[in-house]
Each structure stands twice: as C-alpha cells, then as structure tokens.
Amino acid sequence: MTRRPSTKREARETREPRPPRRPKRRHPAVLAFFAAALAVIGGFVAVGEARLIGDAIEQRNLAAFYEQPADALDGDAGTLVRSEELVGVPFDARAWRVMYRTTDVHGDIVVSTGIVVTPLGPAPAGGRTVLSWGHPTTGAAVDCAPSRSFDPYELIEGMRLLLDRGYTIVATDYVGMGTDGPDSYLVGDTGGNAVLDAVRAAQHIRAAHASDDVVLWGHSQGGQAVLFAAQRAPQYAPELHVTGVAVAAPAADLTTLLSDHIDDISGVTIGSYAFAAYADVYADRGATIEGILTPAAQQILPEMNELCLLASMDKLHEIAQPVVGKFVTADPGTVQPWATLLAENSAGGASFDAPLFVAQGLDDTLVLPAATEAFAAHERSLGIDVSFHGIRGADHGTIAYFALPALMSWLDAHGL
Numbered sequence: 001m002t003r004r005p006s007t008k009r010e011a012r013e014t015r016e017p018r019p020p021r022r023p024k025r026r027h028p029a030v031l032a033f034f035a036a037a038l039a040v041i042g043g044f045v046a047v048g049e050a051r052l053i054g055d056a057i058e059q060r061n062l063a064a065f066y067e068q069p070a071d072a073l074d075g076d077a078g079t080l081v082r083s084e085e086l087v088g089v090p091f092d093a094r095a096w097r098v099m100y101r102t103t104d105v106h107g108d109i110v111v112s113t114g115i116v117v118t119p120l121g122p123a124p125a126g127g128r129t130v131l132s133w134g135h136p137t138t139g140a141a142v143d144c145a146p147s148r149s150f151d152p153y154e155l156i157e158g159m160r161l162l163l164d165r166g167y168t169i170v171a172t173d174y175v176g177m178g179t180d181g182p183d184s185y186l187v188g189d190t191g192g193n194a195v196l197d198a199v200r201a202a203q204h205i206r207a208a209h210a211s212d213d214v215v216l217w218g219h220s221q222g223g224q225a226v227l228f229a230a231q232r233a234p235q236y237a238p239e240l241h242v243t244g245v246a247v248a249a250p251a252a253d254l255t256t257l258l259s260d261h262i263d264d265i266s267g268v269t270i271g272s273y274a275f276a277a278y279a280d281v282y283a284d285r286g287a288t289i290e291g292i293l294t295p296a297a298q299q300i301l302p303e304m305n306e307l308c309l310l311a312s313m314d315k316l317h318e319i320a321q322p323v324v325g326k327f328v329t330a331d332p333g334t335v336q337p338w339a340t341l342l343a344e345n346s347a348g349g350a351s352f353d354a355p356l357f358v359a360q361g362l363d364d365t366l367v368l369p370a371a372t373e374a375f376a377a378h379e380r381s382l383g384i385d386v387s388f389h390g391i392r393g394a395d396h397g398t399i400a401y402f403a404l405p406a407l408m409s410w411l412d413a414h415g416l
Contacts, residue, residue: 062148065082065084065097065099066099066113066142066148066178066179067179068081068099068111068179068180069081069082072099072101072111073101073109073110073111075101075109076101076109077101077102077103077109077193077197077200078100078101078102078196078197078199078200078201078203078237079100079101079200079201079204080098080099080100080101080201080204080205081099081100081101081111082098082099083096083097083098083099083116083201083204083205084096084097086115086152088151089117090117090153090159090160090163091160092119092120092121092163093117093118093119093120093163094117094118094120094207094208095115095116095117095118095152095153096115096116096205096208097113097114097115097147097152098113098114098115098116098198098201098202098205099111099112099113099178099179100112100113100114100197100198100200100201101197102175102190102193102194102197102198103190103193103197104175104181104182104184104187104189104190104193104281105187105188105189105190105281110175110181110182110190111175111179111180111181112172112173112174112175112178112179112181112194112197112198113145113147113148113172113173113177113178113179114146114147114170114171114172114173114178114198114201115146115147115152115153115170115171116168116169116170116171116198116201116202116205116208116210117153117156117159117163117168117169117171118163118168118169118207118208118209118210119163119164119166119167119168123166123209124166124209124211126211126213127209127210127211127212127213128166128167128168128208128209128210128211129166129167129168129211129213129214129215129243129416130167130168130169130170130199130202130210130211130213130214130215131162131167131168131169131170131214131215131216131217132169132170132171132172132195132196132198132199132214132215132216132217132226132229133156133157133169133170133171133172133217133218133222134172134191134195134216134217134218134219134221134222134223134224134225134226134229135155135156135171135172135173135218135219135221135222136155136219136220136221136222136400137185137220137221137270137273137309138155138177138308138309138310139177139273139305139307139308139309139310139312140176140177140183140185140273140276140277140305141177141305141306141307141308142176142177142178142179142180143308144177144308144309144311145173145174145177145178146171146173147171147173147178148173148178152171153171155171156169156171157219157248157400157401157404158217158400158401158404158407161404161408162217165408165411167215168202168208168209168210170198170199170201170202170210171198172194172195172197172198172225174190174191174194174225175190175191175194176277182280182281183276183277183280183281184277184281185221185273185274185276185277186221186224186251186254186273186274186277186278186345187277187278187281187345188224188225188227188228188344188345188346188347189228189232190281191221191224191225191228191229192225192226192227192228192229192230192231192232192236193229193232193236194225195216195218195225195226195228195229196214196229196232196233196236196237196240197237199214199237199240200237200240212239212240212241213241213243214233214240214241214242214243215242215243215244215245215246215411215416216229216230216242216244216245216246216354217246217247217407218246218247218248218250219247219248219249219250219399219400220248220249220250220251220366220367220396221251222247223247223248223249223250223251223252223347224250224251224252224254224345224347226245226246226247227245227247227250227252227347227348228347229242230242230245230352230354230356231347231349231350231351231352233352234352242352242353242354243354243414243416244354244355244357244410244411244414244416245352245354245355245356245357246356246357246358246359246407246410247356247357247358247359248359248360248399248400248403249359249360249361249364249366249367249372249396249399249400250347250358250367250372250375251367252346252347252348252371252372252375253346253347253348253371253374253375254274254342254343254345254346255332255333255339255342255343255346256333256368256371256374257270257367257371258270258271258274258332258333258342259331259332259333260368260371261366262327262328262331262332263324263325263327264324265317265320265321265324266365266366267327268297268304268320268323268324268327269304269309269316269317269320271293271297271327271328271332272297272300272301272304272305272320273304273305275289275292275293275301275332276289276301276305278338278341282337282341285337285341286336286337287337287338287341289301291329292328292329292330292332292335292338293327293328293329294323294326294327294328294329296322296323296326297323297326297327297328300319300320300322300323303319304316304319304320307319347375348375348378348379348382350382351382351383351384352384355384355385355386355387355410355414356376356379356384356385356386356387357387357389357406357407357410358372358375358376358379358386358387358388358389359389359391359394359399359400359402359403359406359407360372360373360388360389360390360391360399361391361393361394361395361396361398361399361402362390362391362392362393362394363392363393363394363395364394364395364396364399365395365396366396367396369390372388373388373390376388387410389403389406391403391406
C-alpha cells in the first residue's frame, strides 16, 4: 500500500516534475495578416513622406510657373499655356500643375491655373470621365489659389474616393487667383467658364486620358461655379457631355446670402471679396465701392483682399469686427446696380439635362438650409432631376465631407 504524503510540503516534493512549456505557435495566416498590415502601413507612410518631400521640392520654383509668358493670351479658351508634372502626388496617381486660357464674363480671353490628377493604370478605351472640382472660398488674392499651396490637393474634397472611381480630376483656381487676371469672386459666368476650360486643358495632357464625359462637383463658392458651368456648357462647350452635377452648400442665391449676413462678420468677409470684385468687373455698369460701402468699410477693403480666408481667418475677423453693422450704406439686394448684378450671378437662370445632387448641412449658419432647400425646389421647377440631402451635424465647413457617402451612392445610382 502506497503511503500518502503527510503534509502539503511533502506532497509538493513528491510530485512529478512538470515538462517545460512549449511556446505557442502562431497560425501562419495570422502571421501573414500582420506582416501584410505592417507592409501596407509602411507603404502609406512612405508614400506620404514622398509626397511631402515632393511638395517641398516644388515650392522652390513655384513663383516662376505662375508668371505668364508674353503669348499667354494668344490662343483659344481651353488651350494650355504651360504645364508641369508634379513630384508630390497622391497615392497611385500622376498629377500636373496647369496654366490655361479661358474667358471672362465679357468674353475676353483670360488666364487661369489649377491642377490635373489622374489614376495610374490603363484608362478605358474612350478615356476617363473628368470630374471638374470647384473649391470653396479661399480668398481673392493670387497667393490664395489652392494650386499654389504646399499641398495643392488638400481642398479637393473626396479626392481619394473619386480617384478610386477612375476619374481624372481637374481643379481650377478660378480667374484672378494663382496668376494675374481680373477678379472673379462670385462672378458666375467667369467661374463657370474656368471650370469647363479646365476640362479642355486636361485633354491636352495625353497621359491624363481626359474624355468628353464630365461630372461637376463644387462646394460653397465652387457650388456656384459648377452650377454656372452646367448652365453654360451646351452653348459654351458643346463638345463636353455633362453627365452629373453635385453641390454642397452652394452659394446659389447671392441676394439671399448677402442679405442674410450683411450685418454680421461673415457678411463683412464675403462682402469685402465680392464688392471689390464686382466694382472691378462691372465698373461699366455703375458698380462702385463708394456707392455701396461706408467710409469705414472702404478703408479696410484693401487689407481684407490681401488676406487668404483659411490661413488668416482670425486676422480677417479682427479687421472686420469694427465695421460689423456699419459695412454697407444699403441692403445690396434692394439698390441698383447691385440688386441686378447679384440676381444675374445667382444660379438657376437656366435648366440643364444632367441630374443634380444637392447636399446641405442642417447646422450651417452661413448658407442657411432654408435657402438651399428653396434653390433645390426652384431647380425641380425647371425640370431638373434633383436629389436633396439635408445632413444633421454638418456645418458649412464639413458638409462636403459629410455628404461623400450619399454622393458615392448617387454616382452609382446614375452609373457615373
């Protein structure tokens, strides 16, 4: 008979020694997954670093590109003045900075700049659909042009998703920004022409594979520009086939926009850009700064127009604050020639065949939801196929990004 250990200590001493524990083996699939994930993360970091390095290199000779040659105005609208391929580019894409000819509201040849971005890989047999992007307000000075910024792609809202759809993207700076030209802030015809001629300019870059099929997408000021592009395309660029138009919080009704904000800080900021532009462009129609702005407002106008909105918001508001409530001598929507000029530069003057996507942030305090809803209703009354999306939690700055899931679904639904 086996004797039992009499104590716990004795029991511990008489146990068989445990075999050494074997290290756990990782499943090959798990190891492969983590290796692949690390490789992807590393790849994105490397691409991001390469893009930043490329952006920095391009800044060295940036100013020279924007100096117009002597023959800059000698050519048709939509032709290239010059282009250069960019070193800092989005993942899996090629890009170019472009200078091209367009026309202003008076029909004169003027020069604009911008960028062209296209996915790598083979294009469809008929070329790529071109998405022409209209950026929101960045200012009115030459240096406020998005293509001149350190990251020229930053303001193309939804760029990665759009490239992944196979679009070639063109992004105009508008006229008067980037390079010399007449001020065009919220001048509908000039902005619309620049949006369309950016597509034509891209077609002169063989590697961009730009076709005649066009989707228009714009935010705020850019919403106004692409709406005018859609209205004008059949007469101005009949060879282009606009298949879809999308806008986020568009500056569509300028009369309402300025009247809503003429006594607040936003009204002073927008008005400083707009009244200066209209006094320049429409001087022959009696538009003068002295005829609409108070002496105090006239005094701050030059400094306001030298500053870029995103980079100098605090400084702009500091300058503008003393004239809030003392900016204009009358509501511009009620006195001439301003009432007529604002109406002429408000979208909705003509119908177009393409479907229209309209997104509006319900927390937007600049372009008010009621104004955009009224615009969408007006477009429907013209026979346009309108899809309206009011988005909770989105304000004026975030609406284009918040709208991207709905926009992608809308593009899918229309086969675009």
